[in-house]
Amino acid sequence: MAETIDTPAPKALPFAHTDLLDTAELTAKEIRFLLDQAESFHEINERQVKKVPTLRGATIMDCFFEPSTRTRSSFELAGKRLSADVINFSAAASSLKKGESLRDTARTLAAMGTDLIVVRHPASGAAAYLAHELEVPVINAGDGCHAHPTQALLDLFTLRRALGRLSGLKVAIVGDITHSRVARSNLLAMRTLGVETRVCAPPTLLPAAVERYGCRVFYRMADAIEGVDAIMMLRIQRERQGGGAFPSLREYAHNYCLTRSHLALAAPGCVVLHPGPINRGVELAHDLADGPESRILDQVTAGVAVRMAVLYLFWQQHGSRQ
Amino acid sequence: MPDLVLKNGRVIDPAHAIDATTDIAIRHGRIAALGDGLDGAESIDCTGLVVCPGLIDLHVHLRDPGQEWKEDLLSGGRAAAAGGFTTVCCMPNTLPTNDTGAITRDMVERAADGPVRILPVGAITRGLAGEALAEIGEMVTAGAVAISDDGCGVQDSHLMRRAMEYAKPFEIPVVIHPQDDHLFGHGVMNEGWRATELGLAGIPSAAEDVQIDRDIRLSALTGTPLHVAHLSTTGGVELVRRAQGAGLLVSAEVTPHHLLLTDTDMPAYDPDWKMSPPLRSAADREAVVAALADGTIQAIATDHAPHAPEEKERPFDDAPFGVIGLETCLGVVLALVREGRISLADLIHRLTAGPARLFGLDGGHLGVGARADLCCFDPEARWRVEPERFYSKSRNCPWAGRELTGRPLHTITGGRVVCRDGAVTDAR
Numbered sequence: 001m002a003e004t005i006d007t008p009a010p011k012a013l014p015f016a017h018t019d020l021l022d023t024a025e026l027t028a029k030e031i032r033f034l035l036d037q038a039e040s041f042h043e044i045n046e047r048q049v050k051k052v053p054t055l056r057g058a059t060i061m062d063c064f065f066e067p068s069t070r071t072r073s074s075f076e077l078a079g080k081r082l083s084a085d086v087i088n089f090s091a092a093a094s095s096l097k098k099g100e101s102l103r104d105t106a107r108t109l110a111a112m113g114t115d116l117i118v119v120r121h122p123a124s125g126a127a128a129y130l131a132h133e134l135e136v137p138v139i140n141a142g143d144g145c146h147a148h149p150t151q152a153l154l155d156l157f158t159l160r161r162a163l164g165r166l167s168g169l170k171v172a173i174v175g176d177i178t179h180s181r182v183a184r185s186n187l188l189a190m191r192t193l194g195v196e197t198r199v200c201a202p203p204t205l206l207p208a209a210v211e212r213y214g215c216r217v218f219y220r221m222a223d224a225i226e227g228v229d230a231i232m233m234l235r236i237q238r239e240r241q242g243g244g245a246f247p248s249l250r251e252y253a254h255n256y257c258l259t260r261s262h263l264a265l266a267a268p269g270c271v272v273l274h275p276g277p278i279n280r281g282v283e284l285a286h287d288l289a290d291g292p293e294s295r296i297l298d299q300v301t302a303g304v305a306v307r308m309a310v311l312y313l314f315w316q317q318h319g320s321r322q
Numbered sequence: 323m324p325d326l327v328l329k330n331g332r333v334i335d336p337a338h339a340i341d342a343t344t345d346i347a348i349r350h351g352r353i354a355a356l357g358d359g360l361d362g363a364e365s366i367d368c369t370g371l372v373v374c375p376g377l378i379d380l381h382v383h384l385r386d387p388g389q390e391w392k393e394d395l396l397s398g399g400r401a402a403a404a405g406g407f408t409t410v411c412c413m414p415n416t417l418p419t420n421d422t423g424a425i426t427r428d429m430v431e432r433a434a435d436g437p438v439r440i441l442p443v444g445a446i447t448r449g450l451a452g453e454a455l456a457e458i459g460e461m462v463t464a465g466a467v468a469i470s471d472d473g474c475g476v477q478d479s480h481l482m483r484r485a486m487e488y489a490k491p492f493e494i495p496v497v498i499h500p501q502d503d504h505l506f507g508h509g510v511m512n513e514g515w516r517a518t519e520l521g522l523a524g525i526p527s528a529a530e531d532v533q534i535d536r537d538i539r540l541s542a543l544t545g546t547p548l549h550v551a552h553l554s555t556t557g558g559v560e561l562v563r564r565a566q567g568a569g570l571l572v573s574a575e576v577t578p579h580h581l582l583l584t585d586t587d588m589p590a591y592d593p594d595w596k597m598s599p600p601l602r603s604a605a606d607r608e609a610v611v612a613a614l615a616d617g618t619i620q621a622i623a624t625d626h627a628p629h630a631p632e633e634k635e636r637p638f639d640d641a642p643f644g645v646i647g648l649e650t651c652l653g654v655v656l657a658l659v660r661e662g663r664i665s666l667a668d669l670i671h672r673l674t675a676g677p678a679r680l681f682g683l684d685g686g687h688l689g690v691g692a693r694a695d696l697c698c699f700d701p702e703a704r705w706r707v708e709p710e711r712f713y714s715k716s717r718n719c720p721w722a723g724r725e726l727t728g729r730p731l732h733t734i735t736g737g738r739v740v741c742r743d744g745a746v747t748d749a750r
Binding site: 101102103121122123124125126128129143144145146147181184207208209210212 | 513514515517518519520521522523524590591632635636637638639640
């Protein structure tokens with residue numbers, strides 16, 4: 001492929017991963033390299049013409065087996081800005097509803113001859129399964145409650161831009177940890193990078209042995225937030241109240257909604273993150289969502305750059321093996 | 323003259339405290355004599371082999387009638403014979419459910435010519451729905467040796483009390499699959515760090531323990547013997563041990579996989595490691611091994627649960643529970659003897675006389691006049707588990723690819739050699 005002046009300087013990946021399934025498999029050096037690459041793409045996204053020919057001729061299949069607006073649009077945008085042909089394979093229109101097995105879906109996708117597969121699936125382990133079955137790189141865009149590595153990478157990218165560093169930061173993650181692939185992938189990456197992590201939720205929303213992620217565990221917001229450099233709020237899924245995890249959204253918000261008064265307990269310059277979409281007034285006070293501490297829209301912007309870097313690097317990695 | 327003599331094997335008969343290298347003579351389907359220098363019309367040289375009573379499995383799923391693509395009475399019987407078993411008790415979660423005398427009788431009749439003795443376990447409740455009693459008396463008359471709603475726990479405590487009361491005159495044990503459905507929830511593996519790390523919903527030990535506790539109390543209330551299937555938790559072991567100490571008629575079995583494997587051993591998202599109850603923690607494994615050794619658990623049962631590859635090849639959440647175990651059981655559990663956790667004689671007891679006594683079955687020992695059900699195995703043979711070579715129709719086996727030490731070679735059911743040198747004689 002012809003390189004142009006618009007393309008970030010190609011670098012050999014400093015690792016041999018063929019797929020991106022979780023942050024657990026990445027070293028600190030590899031994460032920093034990915035974030036550095038994303039900086040180059042971030043710069044492209046600030047230009048008037050936001051398209052580079054880096055992946056011209058490559059085909060990316062975005063396979064979403066559960067509903068997604070943000071992640072899907074972000075991946076689609078990332079692929080298109082790299083000049084790849086992006087095809088969407090969606091659950092509603094797919095054969096999965098007709099009882100086709102994931103194995104047959106995988107074989108069908110492989111036979112179509114795409115160069116990269118991005119997959120979102122409601123079952124934990126589905127991305128790993130596809131990666132095992134397919135030759136082409138598989139990028140996990142969220143599998144069940146298990147992992148969401150590109151979200152963690154964009155969170156880290158946002159934090160590093162906002163606070164200038166990652167190692168030594170104190171970060172609190174608040175909300176439904178049990179069902180959060182975002183929390184899991186962040187906790188793993190942050191442990192690798194030397195970020196001090198805390199989780200905070202009612203005990204009904206904390207998974208068994210959560211402290212094995214190397215985090216401190218809190219039940220009260222005020223304790224969790226004291227002295228932190230960043231607070232990551234998680235979306236509370238309304239259906240969880242029916243499952244008995246908490247009595248009502250009202251009581252949840254009373255105890256776990258981040259408000260401006262909480263921020264006084266945090267370190268000066270503390271920033272607020274949220275993977276979206278936000279339930280205003282449930283996990284995040286209305287004014288905070290739009291306040292100067294919020295980096296929520298920066299996260300969205302970062303998402304495109306980080307995914308461009310991921311698509312580019314894994315495509316290049318795969319291409320270099322052929 | 324005897325029909326068959328097994329020559330020069332190491333005869334281990336725990337029921338009679340025999341462990342000696344000698345011959346066994348069989349005549350008219352019965353044990354005729356034990357002693358040196360016996361001769362018969364046919365003889366099999368068992369030098370270097372252990373000769374013990376045929377193994378008895380209180381807990382298998384043979385999927386027949388209704389799901390014959392997974393297994394049937396013949397393929398399941400062959401798998402049993404290849405594994406050294408001469409008696410298996412098949413659970414009632416067939417289609418239709420074995421909840422009437424007619425279905426029990428049909429199974430008994432169709433299994434009669436097979437390589438091993440197949441004894442049905444009838445349902446506790448109609449259709450395993452947990453709502454109304456099945457025709458327990460009819461099933462017992464037709465040959466059911468126990469009743470169970472295996473696969474699910476009976477949620478209604480009052481109905482369970484009624485079932486235990488009603489079963490009493492039939493003198494059969496009530497076998498429980500202890501599971502509180504609310505605590506079990508949508509869990510797919512043991513609750514703990516491994517489940518958290520994999521993002522899978524956990525099943526707490528308490529889901530098992532609360533029903534064991536309840537049913538021990540109901541056994542005390544009704545006087546009906548209770549048998550706990552596939553005991554897997556530390557808490558369950560303590561409850562059973564305490565009940566036995568109090569003189570209650572409470573027994574338990576454990577599977578080979580719960581004796582040897584833990585949740586952290588599971589390769590990520592491998593559906594061939596998904597079963598209910600799930601593999602538990604190392605501490606739980608320790609507890610069931612100790613309970614097997616001290617006799618709190620009197621039986622090893624495989625919970626052989628066949629599923630077709632296309633049923634198992636799904637995301638872990640969607641794959642059905644269950645693993646097969648008839649053809650690997652002996653090779654797997656012999657590891658406990660090599661680890662010094664249990665003597666060979668006690669291990670054989672838990673596979674023969676132990677289970678026979680719990681379900682009141684004839685067999686499980688080598689006394690003169692007993693059924694000539696025998697298993698001859700090479701305790702030193704090393705072999706690799708290759709599921710594609712199983713007699714079972716299914717392949718869902720967590721031991722695939724592993725090397726095991728100890729392999730059944732000859733199986734004799736009622737004096738008939740049904741498996742010779744590891745090959746089932748009526749098959750292929």
